[in-house]
Amino acid sequence: MLKFISKFTTSFIALNVIASGSVAATNAELKIGISQEFETMNPLIMSMSASTYMARMVGRTLVTMDADGKWIPQLAKEIPSLEKGSAKIVGLGSKKKLSALWEIIDNAKWGDGKPVICQDFITAHTIAISDTVTVAEKEQWTQVEKIEIDPKNPKKCRFIYEKAKWDFYQLGQFSPVPTHIEKAIFEKYGKEKEGYEKNSNYVRSPLNSGLYNGPYVISEVKLGSHVSFSPNKYFYGIQPKIQKIIVKLIPNTGTLEANLRSGTIDMISVVGLDLDQAISFEKKARAEGLPFTFHFVPSVTYEHIDLNLDNPILKDVKVRKALVLSMNREDLVTALFDNKQQAAIHNISPKDTWFTKDPKYVTLYPYSKHSAGKLLDEAGWKMGKDGFRSKSDQRLSLLFQTTAGNKTRELVQVYLQNKWKQIGIEVIIKNEPARVFFGDTMTHRKFSGLAMFAWVSSPESNPRSTFSSTAIPTQKNGWSGQNFMGWKNSSVDQALDKLNLEFNPKKRFELVGNTLKYYTEEVPALPLFYRSDISVTPHNLKNYKMTGHQYFETNNVEDWTLN
Amino acid sequence: MINFIARRIIQTLIVISVLSVVVYYLMSLMPGDPVDMMVASNPKITAEDVIRLKSLYGLDQPIYKRYSRWMETTLKGDLGYSRTYRVPVEELMAPRLWNTFILSFLALFLSILVAIPLGVLSALKPNSRIDTFVSFLSFGGISIPSFWLAIVLIILFAVKLPILPAGGTQTIGLGEVGLWAELLDRAKYLVLPVLSLSIQQIGRFSRFTRSAMSEAMRHDFIRTARAKGLSSQSVIWQHGFRNALIPLITIITVSVSSLFSGALLTETVFAYQGVGKLVYDSIIGNDYNVAMISFLISVGSVLIMNLVADIAYGFADPRIAYK
Numbered sequence: 048m049l050k051f052i053s054k055f056t057t058s059f060i061a062l063n064v065i066a067s068g069s070v071a072a073t074n075a076e077l078k079i080g081i082s083q084e085f086e087t088m089n090p091l092i093m094s095m096s097a098s099t100y101m102a103r104m105v106g107r108t109l110v111t112m113d114a115d116g117k118w119i120p121q122l123a124k125e126i127p128s129l130e131k132g133s134a135k136i137v138g139l140g141s142k143k144k145l146s147a148l149w150e151i152i153d154n155a156k157w158g159d160g161k162p163v164i165c166q167d168f169i170t171a172h173t174i175a176i177s178d179t180v181t182v183a184e185k186e187q188w189t190q191v192e193k194i195e196i197d198p199k200n201p202k203k204c205r206f207i208y209e210k211a212k213w214d215f216y217q218l219g220q221f222s223p224v225p226t227h228i229e230k231a232i233f234e235k236y237g238k239e240k241e242g243y244e245k246n247s248n249y250v251r252s253p254l255n256s257g258l259y260n261g262p263y264v265i266s267e268v269k270l271g272s273h274v275s276f277s278p279n280k281y282f283y284g285i286q287p288k289i290q291k292i293i294v295k296l297i298p299n300t301g302t303l304e305a306n307l308r309s310g311t312i313d314m315i316s317v318v319g320l321d322l323d324q325a326i327s328f329e330k331k332a333r334a335e336g337l338p339f340t341f342h343f344v345p346s347v348t349y350e351h352i353d354l355n356l357d358n359p360i361l362k363d364v365k366v367r368k369a370l371v372l373s374m375n376r377e378d379l380v381t382a383l384f385d386n387k388q389q390a391a392i393h394n395i396s397p398k399d400t401w402f403t404k405d406p407k408y409v410t411l412y413p414y415s416k417h418s419a420g421k422l423l424d425e426a427g428w429k430m431g432k433d434g435f436r437s438k439s440d441q442r443l444s445l446l447f448q449t450t451a452g453n454k455t456r457e458l459v460q461v462y463l464q465n466k467w468k469q470i471g472i473e474v475i476i477k478n479e480p481a482r483v484f485f486g487d488t489m490t491h492r493k494f495s496g497l498a499m500f501a502w503v504s505s506p507e508s509n510p511r512s513t514f515s516s517t518a519i520p521t522q523k524n525g526w527s528g529q530n531f532m533g534w535k536n537s538s539v540d541q542a543l544d545k546l547n548l549e550f551n552p553k554k555r556f557e558l559v560g561n562t563l564k565y566y567t568e569e570v571p572a573l574p575l576f577y578r579s580d581i582s583v584t585p586h587n588l589k590n591y592k593m594t595g596h597q598y599f600e601t602n603n604v605e606d607w608t609l610n
Numbered sequence: 611m612i613n614f615i616a617r618r619i620i621q622t623l624i625v626i627s628v629l630s631v632v633v634y635y636l637m638s639l640m641p642g643d644p645v646d647m648m649v650a651s652n653p654k655i656t657a658e659d660v661i662r663l664k665s666l667y668g669l670d671q672p673i674y675k676r677y678s679r680w681m682e683t684t685l686k687g688d689l690g691y692s693r694t695y696r697v698p699v700e701e702l703m704a705p706r707l708w709n710t711f712i713l714s715f716l717a718l719f720l721s722i723l724v725a726i727p728l729g730v731l732s733a734l735k736p737n738s739r740i741d742t743f744v745s746f747l748s749f750g751g752i753s754i755p756s757f758w759l760a761i762v763l764i765i766l767f768a769v770k771l772p773i774l775p776a777g778g779t780q781t782i783g784l785g786e787v788g789l790w791a792e793l794l795d796r797a798k799y800l801v802l803p804v805l806s807l808s809i810q811q812i813g814r815f816s817r818f819t820r821s822a823m824s825e826a827m828r829h830d831f832i833r834t835a836r837a838k839g840l841s842s843q844s845v846i847w848q849h850g851f852r853n854a855l856i857p858l859i860t861i862i863t864v865s866v867s868s869l870f871s872g873a874l875l876t877e878t879v880f881a882y883q884g885v886g887k888l889v890y891d892s893i894i895g896n897d898y899n900v901a902m903i904s905f906l907i908s909v910g911s912v913l914i915m916n917l918v919a920d921i922a923y924g925f926a927d928p929r930i931a932y933k
Binding site for chain 2: 272
């Protein structure tokens with residue numbers, strides 16, 4: 048027994064000496080920490096951010112968006128366009144369709160050496176549009192009516208789009224799946240409800256390298272723990288420099304820092320730290336001279352407050368303008384975020400090519416307590432002795448809701464409550480768990496005053512589902528749509544309808560500008576700030592470029608190097 | 611005895627069935643379903659997507675139909691499919707349950723191993739220095755929040771003195787290193803979570819042991835045993851401790867049944883791949899299949915441990931009959 052204990056202790060200490068302690072990461076291995084759960088990586092079905100982050104290491108699409116927000120070809124040789132003649136509008140009148148010629152790069156291969164061909168896109172399309180498969184955003188698949196393969200070249204095909212829309216080429220999520228592996232599964236189980244996704248090789252044998260066409264393949268996966276990646280020798284691009292990448296789940300964001308310091312992980316990904324934790328850690332790291340680089344990159348995530356325009360108080364645009372004028376967003380981002388997040392002026396982020404602050408389109412509301420008070424006076428809200436305004440014995444009081452337990456949002460609430468109190472508006476905070484807030488209060492428009500949350504969008508995205516009057520959730524439409532404000536503006540509706548069909552970029556920008564004009568003039572929502580994406584990397588990690596949008600930095604993981 | 615156990619197992623099955631209806635219904639009352647949550651975070655999901663997904667998930671069906679279908683498939687041995695992780699429930703839960711089992715039982719074993727001698731010692735020497743010291747340790751253990759203790763342990767043993775890993779279940783990519791090396795590797799990752807879970811339990815168990823043992827040692831039969839000339843060890847363990855066992859069996863079996871959910875915080879802080887966080891996430895995310903199976907295991911373990919306690923009472927005290 049004593050011999051056993053002695054052997055155990057000696058081996059234990061030896062193992063610790065070898066395995067523990069923080070050592071600088073090298074190209075031999077990079078361990079990335081994430082704090083969000085991930086699912087199986089079937090590109091047609093996955094929806095979690097952490098899965099998307101990893102999926103870009105193993106899978107590539109026809110096109111993608113680079114760090115500057117520009118669409119670039121990835122598996123495609125080039126992006127078809129009307130100008131080049133590789134895309135053309137076919138049909139007449141309202142039945143106008145679009146035909147585009149795509150060609151897959153010659154050396155694009157799956158991890159088992161089989162070429163990526165147009166049939167792989169047809170297989171993906173067939174599976175994704177099936178009624179038995181739970182693809183979330185089906186429109187991106189159904190917009191492609193047909194894919195015709197060139198009989199002479201299996202890598203060349205014509206996509207027929209059901210509508211002639213300018214953004215037809217934005218198929219960033221349109222992933223191929225390997226026909227030689229997945230087609231048989233779909234044929235066997237595709238008729239059962241969720242049959243394909245339960246039996247797909249992405250679930251049953253995720254280590255099959257033939258499922259992946261990116262710079263890496265998956266070499267080990269444990270849901271709820273980690274995923275290991277090793278280079279894909281058949282990758283079409285340059286071979287990755289880092290020989291092994293491990294993405295490790297650390298669900299408690301509070302311990303990410305300790306894990307990084309101890310060397311359990313080498314970097315914290317964009318799906319990791321909260322802003323306040325990152326700011327605090329950055330200060331400590333600087334003071335202690337830790338070998339980490341902190342990245343704060345403005346993203347397309349728009350944090351804002353939706354106003355319920357059915358509320359009699361908020362129906363008055365003067366009250367809405369008074370609210371936005373008295374917010375002092377510049378001070379808010381300085382005081383609470385150390386200027387690591389940018390104050391918002393409308394829903395379109397500076398990362399987006401549609402962003403503008405041209406006064407022709409955008410009404411700006413620089414902080415002015417005086418102007419806000421004047422507007423409230425004009426609206427008939429008179430200041431009382433108790434410091435709050437009232438009209439016809441009704442106090443100017445509004446309910447302010449957001450997700451309970453979100454420290455950043457709760458800080459913002461307190462800040463704004465104080466600012467609005469200064470102009471005589473009483474704000475009562477009533478927060479709810481995210482599940483209740485998003486699952487019931489917002490979707491059924493049960494909030495009576497102000498609701499703070501964020502929209503995660505992508506550059507050049509039509510805000511129809513959040514701005515159009517047809518997208519106001521009602522019982523009649525089954526509570527669908529996300530225009531929670533209840534904003535109705537026929538000019539905006541028309542502009543949004545035209546936007547998708549406008550091929551001229553200048554005219555498109557004009558349409559977006561007109562929408563912004565009404566949005567900033569009528570103030571149906573209060574813009575707060577554009578969130579920043581955050582990551583922490585070792586000093587020696589080179590060629591790492593954060594994007595700030597959903598096409599994560601793992602999109603160019605093959606360029607990363609730790610020398 | 612066999613009749614008693616059979617009767618209790620039947621009762622257990624009835625309780626589980628009734629509670630499963632109640633829990634399924636309560637879960638359906640929670641605001642928002644998985645599709646609602648998806649809609650609220652993704653402006654690109656259309657009204658058609660909502661209708662289609664609700665139909666595919668069966669969320670458009672009345673609750674009794676959904677429950678019947680779930681029960682029918684579960685009884686056939688198909689535990690369903692996790693909509694969050696997109697894998698069959700058994701594949702998702704089995705390894706995590708095993709990990710939680712190892713963590714929880716090691717923590718319990720260590721707690722009992724340390725707490726019972728401490729409690730007995732404390733009871734045998736009331737108001738002594740040892741008693742004061744043990745009481746101080748016990749109250750300290752009970753009072754320290756487990757998540758705080760976990761973070762302190764990480765800072766001490768993973769950051770300041772880097773001798774143990776900050777989190778995880780085993781070294782990633784360890785490969786084929788043999789059973790011995792694999793066991794050692796697992797052990798390394800278990801030290802801090804087990805310590806974190808045990809310290810609180812040691813505090814509780816030692817207090818209970820002290821109290822039960824003090825009570826037992828005041829009985830007349832202890833005086834009689836001493837008068838008969840029995841050795842002090844025999845008096846303490848055969849007469850005193852055996853009589854103190856009844857309350858200890860109760861508290862230990864209750865602890866075992868709550869270990870399933872009790873390790874949630876520890877598992878989260880140490881990124882330990884257990885079932886605790888999975889259960890929490892499945893309830894929050896309305897992942898019905900995972901949540902319901904977790905519930906069955908949780909209720910089952912409470913009822914089974916109650917049965918174990920009842921049987922153990924009889925062994926500890928032959929006056930208790932199985933009728």
